[in-house]
């Protein structure tokens with residue numbers, strides 16, 4: 001791999017373009033992925049925010065679900081934001097009955113967890129290992145992480161409010177997930193953190 005890794009963005013649905021911009025800012029070559037063949041020569045992949053039930057349907061319809069699971073099993077670095085976090089969860093609460101996930105992170109997430117009043121909100125988020133102060137967390141009908149297995153590292157919890165202490169960012173090996181949307185803020189530190197992970201995995 002050259003020093004510029006190629007990172008796919010799953011482009012079935014959701015905020016694909018915002019992730020592509022953030023990845024470019026983090027010195028990766030971003031490429032949309034819609035077909036199984038396009039997973040072959042990636043160094044990493046982003047699963048964007050959007051609607052996880054629709055993403056699940058489309059991944060099944062496009063024959064991508066099994067190839068995605070296979071690439072995750074091979075150790076492909078993958079970052080999921082919001083709906084993408086749900087796609088990386090081994091277990092989903094409050095999902096639709098026919099909803100599937102790619103899985104890979106030993107966690108249970110709750111869809112639309114923050115409830116009505118708080119369906120969308122913003123909060124500062126301290127993200128372990130990121131320098132430069134708290135992130136501006138944008139939460140849009142976001143999931144939270146209800147529980148994690150022993151191999152999962154919690155990177156961020158909500159600091160305050162009715163959901164204080166809830167886990168909103170995790171990592172397990174080469175898999176990273178956030179409840180919030182750093183791609184919408186112009187702050188590309190989470191993408192840079194992921195691109196570093198992609199570079200380390202390629203070495």
Ligand code: GLN
Pocket residue numbers: 048049050051052053081082083084086111112140141142143
């Ligand atoms: N509520 C959405 C879902 O269930 C996620 C929302 C988002 O990605 N902003 O997939």
